[in-house]
Amino acid sequence: MSQIPQRPEFDVCIVGSGAGGGMAAYALTKAGANVVMLEAGPEWYSTRDSKMLVPAYASPRRGAGSREKPFGEFDGCIGGWDIEGEPYTTAPGTKFDWWRARMLGGRTNHWGRISLRFGPDDFRGKSIDGLGDDWPIGYDDIKPYYDQVDRLIGIFGSNEGLRNAPDGIFQPAPRPRCYELMIKEACDNLKITCIPGRLSILTRPLNGRMACHYCGQCGRGCQTNSNFSSPGVLIKPALDTGKLTLVTGAMAREVTLDKNGIATGVTYLRKSDGTEQHVRARVVVLAASAFESARIMLNSKSSLFPHGLANSSGIVGKYITDTTGAGLNGFIPKMVSRVPHNEDGSGGNHIYMPWWMDNKKLDFPRGYHIEVGGGFDPPSYGFMGGIQRYPGAGGYGKSLKDDYRRYFGASVGFAGRGEMIPSDDCYCELDPKVVDKFGIPVLRFHWKWSDHEYNQAKHMQETFRSIVHEMGGEVFSPMPTKEDGYGLASGGSIIHELGATRMGNDPSKSVLNRNCQAHDVKNLFVADGGPFVSQADKNPTWTILALAWRTSDYITQQRKGGAL
Amino acid sequence: MSDDSNKGISRRAALKLLGAVPLTGALHWTPDAFSRATQMLQQDDAEAPDTKRKFFSAHEDATVRILVDLIIPRDDRSGSATEARVPEFMDYMLAEASERNRVEMHGGLAWLDTECRKRFSSDFVKSTDTQRKQVLDDISWPARARPELSHGVQFFNSFRDLTASGFFSSQMGWKDVRYIGNVFNPNWNGCPPEALRQLGVSYDS
Structure with missing residues (x-):
């Protein structure tokens, strides 16, 4: 494409502003680089825009969700599985839903702040059970960056000495809620490891940010910046260096190349006026979300890369994964007519169960962790639906009104979050016919669970039921059958998209090298969930952050040495 | 307002x-x-929610006002569903609901009128309080409801859920459940x- 020589050239162009993009912008600007960041959505700062303390009754919708706020109207994240004008397709027989966040901070505005390090085993799954692939790096390579992330962003938790759920640099965890103490007691009886939660929420002030005020509404975004989301914690300090140029409303389409196969910048659509724009940069970092980054690479076709940028391996879009998920609620008779009290605590669980079993003795190869919930939530749209399932409840009138009072807050919930094995059956590619409203070809997904995942979901269901029964409780829904897939959530619904541009030492089997640098294009990097070789039974954000920081340090070294 | x-x-x-x-x-x-x-x-x-009805007809609105207060009446702790403006909440939500949910609500209310006419030769609004309760007694306990009333049971389950959503998410409801x-x-x-x-x-x- 034609270049206008006098336009400024940035040291680095980052596409995306979530955990990976935010971290890269922070680390690179602090190291002195002149950075431009492209974000498809609008500016959004939780300190300014959050609905953190708005009661349900302040809205005629009472908190109900909508197309652009599927998790409720007060939720902090603008996005969803179904975005106007931005379709994707699925292959026949495939059920897969792709979540996109469209705002500054990406999906760091949507998550439970559950911040778990991958453990040593999580980087070498193939060596352990022969499935999937090993990472080209190990825990020791990334540990220093986990430590830095803990110190910079802040996390509460407890050091437990568990081999594959590594300790960190934790602030004190908040006390368990009283129903969490009951869950802990039941887990102790069942020999299920149950420890304080590990959430990126401040229980002590850190780096100029206030400690948590326990309103329980992290999901709406924090007005005091006391939990982690990218805009307040990473992008704001990056902007303060004066080295970051932020461009919102910029829908990236492709990475441009010179005739030597070196990336020269990024072409994007400016949403405000629909015009095509180009930004020049000496280094390009894609952090648009694992699949969106892959989409940009696949759409960046040239004579050098007819199958998409840095895709000589054909691996771009391959080996995609989501976390496995299954959930269950239990009614606990002991919790009926509880003493009213403020049970909010921090947003999310104050306890959790890291994977506690040995897969060699089970019929599925990888583990899961359990998240818990329950108790007194703010009464909102959907309040206590299905009251007729509770013992003796139903009907109408005064007795029904008393049922709601008695049973309010008398339930606990469990969510299993486990590791799926990457496979040849799960990948994305460009749909040959469909484009989005910007004219950009869209992704088509192929997805198939295996018995590895189904058997794991079955185990989750059985475990949750055993915990509820140990608490003296009752489960209203029947055990899902094999035909129901044991209640395994459909692909994409847990919103932990990983893979599509995986790392590896062999350029014929991977897109990126051990530094998340494209094998084929030395000044192209990926800093989101794309480089992941495998999932783990841990939520990915903390590893995306650590990896992005490590990648940024490598870029800085290479720039200093003149290689980039 | x-x-x-x-x-x-x-x-x-x-x-x-x-x-x-x-x-x-x-x-x-x-x-x-x-x-x-x-x-x-x-x-x-x-x-202040817009009180101009967008979804319910005048007849449906009259039906709903009676029905929600039968479900959640005033008692010594809090007011009734109409006092918490549940009908207005329902109308607001249904006006933007899916086609399926809209049909379910219109159809469920029509089912209730049909059932009352079959039994008492008058629609729900024109039936007596005792007559209305006879019908509700038959559809508000799914486990013991007669199979031929399954459509009424289905409607009442959803309607009761929506009534509770509206009532307990109101300020009155928050205070009620403390x-x-x-x-x-x-x-x-x-x-x-x-x-x-x-x-x-x-x-x-």
């Missing part, structure tokens, strides 16, 4: 306080300011002793 314009001002003030703080200013917020804003926010009801969270509460420190005792758990073990 509003007779609560005074309260409306305090709510707007609170929203302004919470909404107009510049990004960097957040660090200078005091716990006092937050507590004050929170209290103001929780003192008042929603922006919900006291969603506030700025920096000194939160776990459960109070009486709540722990009730469940037989403690922080000591």
Whole structure:
């Protein structure tokens, strides 16, 4: 494409502003680089825009969700599985839903702040059970960056000495809620490891940010910046260096190349006026979300890369994964007519169960962790639906009104979050016919669970039921059958998209090298969930952050040495 | 519609306080300011909902007003569903609901009229309170309802859920179930002793 020589050239162009993009912008600007960041959505700062303390009754919708706020109207994240004008397709027989966040901070505005390090085993799954692939790096390579992330962003938790759920640099965890103490007691009886939660929420002030005020509404975004989301914690300090140029409303389409196969910048659509724009940069970092980054690479076709940028391996879009998920609620008779009290605590669980079993003795190869919930939530749209399932409840009138009072807050919930094995059956590619409203070809997904995942979901269901029964409780829904897939959530619904541009030492089997640098294009990097070789039974954000920081340090070294 | 314009001002003030703080200013917020804003926010009801009906017909609206108060009547702790403006809430939500949900509601109310006419030769509104309760007694307990009334049971389950959503998510509902969270509460420190005792758990073990 034609270049206008006098336009400024940035040291680095980052596409995306979530955990990976935010971290890269922070680390690179602090190291002195002149950075431009492209974000498809609008500016959004939780300190300014959050609905953190708005009661349900302040809205005629009472908190109900909508197309652009599927998790409720007060939720902090603008996005969803179904975005106007931005379709994707699925292959026949495939059920897969792709979540996109469209705002500054990406999906760091949507998550439970559950911040778990991958453990040593999580980087070498193939060596352990022969499935999937090993990472080209190990825990020791990334540990220093986990430590830095803990110190910079802040996390509460407890050091437990568990081999594959590594300790960190934790602030004190908040006390368990009283129903969490009951869950802990039941887990102790069942020999299920149950420890304080590990959430990126401040229980002590850190780096100029206030400690948590326990309103329980992290999901709406924090007005005091006391939990982690990218805009307040990473992008704001990056902007303060004066080295970051932020461009919102910029829908990236492709990475441009010179005739030597070196990336020269990024072409994007400016949403405000629909015009095509180009930004020049000496280094390009894609952090648009694992699949969106892959989409940009696949759409960046040239004579050098007819199958998409840095895709000589054909691996771009391959080996995609989501976390496995299954959930269950239990009614606990002991919790009926509880003493009213403020049970909010921090947003999310104050306890959790890291994977506690040995897969060699089970019929599925990888583990899961359990998240818990329950108790007194703010009464909102959907309040206590299905009251007729509770013992003796139903009907109408005064007795029904008393049922709601008695049973309010008398339930606990469990969510299993486990590791799926990457496979040849799960990948994305460009749909040959469909484009989005910007004219950009869209992704088509192929997805198939295996018995590895189904058997794991079955185990989750059985475990949750055993915990509820140990608490003296009752489960209203029947055990899902094999035909129901044991209640395994459909692909994409847990919103932990990983893979599509995986790392590896062999350029014929991977897109990126051990530094998340494209094998084929030395000044192209990926800093989101794309480089992941495998999932783990841990939520990915903390590893995306650590990896992005490590990648940024490598870029800085290479720039200093003149290689980039 | 509003007779609560005074309260409306305090709510707007609170929203302004919470909404107009510049990004960097957040660090200078005091716990006092937050507590004050929170209290103001929780003192008042929603922006006055638009009372112009968009979904229910006049006849449906009359039916709904009777039905929601049969489901959630006034008692010694709180007011009725109509006092908490549940019909207005329902109308608002249904006006933008999916085609399927809209048909379900229109059709469910029509089913109720049909059932009353079959039994009493009058629709639900024109039936007596005793007659209305006879029908509700037959459809409001799914486990023991006669199979031929399954459509009524299905409708009533959904309608009861929506009534509860509207009532308990109102300010009146929050007070009724004694919900006291969603506030700025920096000194939160776990459960109070009486709540722990009730469940037989403690922080000591």
